[in-house]
Amino acid sequence: MASSFLGTLYNLTDMAWIGLLGSKAVAGVGVGGMFTWLSQGLASMARMGGQVQVAQCIGRGDRKKAHAYAQTAIQLSTFMGLLYAAVSLLFTNQLVGFFHLTDPEAWTAAISYTKIACGLIVFSFLTLTMTGIYTAQGDSKTPFLANLVGLVLNMILDPVLILGPGPFPKFGVAGAAIATVTAQFVVMSVMILGVIKQKKDNVLKKTRLIAKMHFEHVAGICKIGIPTALQGMAYCAISMILTRMVSAFGAEAIATQRVGGQIESVSWNTADGFASALNAFIGQNYGAGKMDRVKKGYRASLFTVGIWGLLITMLFVFAPNTIASLFFHEPKAIATAVGYLVIVGFSEAFMCVELTTIGALSGLGKTHLCSVISILFTSARIPLAIVLGQSTLGLDGIWWAVSLTSIAKGIIFVFTFFWITKEKPA
Template sequence: MEGNLTKGPILKTLTKLAIPIMASSFLGTLYNITDMAWIGLLGSKAVAGVGVGGMFTWFSQGLAAMARMGGQVQVAQCIGRGEKEKAHGFAQAAVQLAAFMGMAYALLSLVFTKQMVGFFQLADAEAHAAAISYTKIACGLIVFSFMTLTLTGLYTAQGDSKTPFLANLIGLVTNMILDPVLILGPGPFPKLGVAGAAIATVTAQAIVMSIMILAIIVRKKENVLKGIQLFAGIPREYLGGICRIGIPTAVQGMAYCAISMVLTRMVSGYGAEAVATQRVGGQIESISWNTADGFAAALNAFIAQNYGAGKMDRVKKGYRASLWTVGIWGILITLAFVCFPRPIAEIFFHEPKAITTAVGYLIIIGFSEAFMCVELTTVGALSGLGRTKLCSIISITFTSARIPLAIILGGLMGLSGIWWALSATSIVKGIIFTCTFFWITRKRG
């Protein structure tokens, strides 16, 4: 039977679901940090190249969110209403959509690699070559990432977060073994550098996807993913339902990434160290946002099931418990970034100029961490209610404000002004999203 999230103690139910997801998110962070730590040994130019290539894998995650969020919310709400057949239909449609979109994105990335990387106007030839190499491999085989994200969402919708966690754990171990071997080429192994990092990541994603598929086949336990036919036609009802919920989330994710690309282009004017700092800083920062995103995924499934079952009281209590949890975590991250920026920066950078740039980034961004955690969690909660369009409007409006704000503050304060534009908008979004959730749920009684 599917995991029923509409009964039992709220905090216990939510925490039981959230902990494996948060642990999976930590593993995702470790994936990226492991890559960055090893690539850091090749120098800041290699890190800058991977930073640019990583932008396109990040952009793809926004697109993948259409199938993942649409499938997760619809499946969870169907389970809450007791409509098992419809839940299976939505699950099949989500998997088919993820496979198709993953292959389409890979094809476009391979055809237009030069134009995509060219957007960032990397002046350094070494950084440019690294970006081309990383983008071709990581985006050319992005379908594994699309499938992994969607399957994780569909497992979560049923209240099963342990299977994705175990799959991600095995993937992480694989990645950690392959990284030094493929990047640095010890002994008889060839030194592949940046290409090695991309191969290690893609291989790990393929393994994670395979384990999750194998778990569906091997287990006798009931699962909405059982009996899925990848090449069957997608009924309009299911495709429409997924797109209605998923498209606003996808637009939001892609817009967020596109805005970050524009900001990265602005940052590139300050040199390879600045680009590398933004890339690595984002990975360090993902300690907080991956955790919040993990809790948001659990809260999304919890709220969607309870909303489908008409239990608004559990919806409100679940949100409040989550708000306290991620808020406290965000405050701890703020203290770490503001009080100990240099030791953190020195893990990833070895050149004095790059370390100084990273320290400035961590202190400024640190002030917004708790607000960002609250924002991500609230987006998960509102999406569980089916309000993805509203989330998209709020997020895109205030994230877009980063560009003019970065131009103004950058003119006054230089590189620090761009970092402050990121931090200030995160603070504002955290406050607005929280107020919006309380306003909507008060209306619904």
């Protein structure tokens, strides 16, 4: 959870400094950030597939097979990261053009951010996959320390590269992308050093990028990981369509959606970190046949993240002006952000519960079921946003479409987990 919270601080640090450049720059980064978000969905294939398979192999006591799955996950992650970077660089104009940005400043910012952040996305792919494999072994301390080093570096580089104080050149939006990519490279390097330095048996030891991949391991990772990847990428694609709808309300609306999503990451990124830990816990105990511990672990997690989500709800609903003023400095942008925070605030606890339950079900190998439920209800945001957005609610109608579907997913996922575990024998 702490590691994921550091990831939240990464994003908030970027947004806070970029906010000083104006809402148009924030809108440009918001569009560019959509493509880095899309990449995370693709990266989750190797991460989730590797994490679940490694955890279940360790639960069964088969460390040799756990190593084979870990190596294959790293190889797949490297290949997909490089492929995504190549596509992003070749088709940058076409990708950004999808959002119909009419403001030249926002367009330039989006192009600049996308080329740098996506062109070197392979560091992010490897960081995510190694974090998953570390977690599968019960070691979340090393990823936390690596992310802490990256965060400190990012916080130092952001003001220097974005604003260019004193003798330093001012890179603006490009500086934010450079700072983020540099931090990701450092995080990845620290985790690699962790594998080398650790004396205990880490399944990542003796991993080779240039080695034959066995069909059994690739298929095992894809079986678990592909539904998760499709779910993540579909979620992002739906958000892209919503962003295009939001763009009709101006640059402030796009900026609000981007920054609002980063502010929300205080809840969803923390819940995602809890879900990752729960995924490893359930994967290992399910592999060992201990269904009683699976159920107890889930109930304890559900209570914990539910309380956290309620705290975030109270913060968003009762103190939206204070939060919005940290990232926006124009009255119109602040007013738009306040409306967003209040509306999505009602769904924060449900979103936390949803993410935690997805981690639990994935630990049982039920990624297909998670994908079906998530894609079905997230897709409902589009027609709902069209109807509500064209009503008297206007822009607020789009925010309500997001909030209401999150509430529905949270409730359905909880009932699904209890139904699945009721059917499974110990």
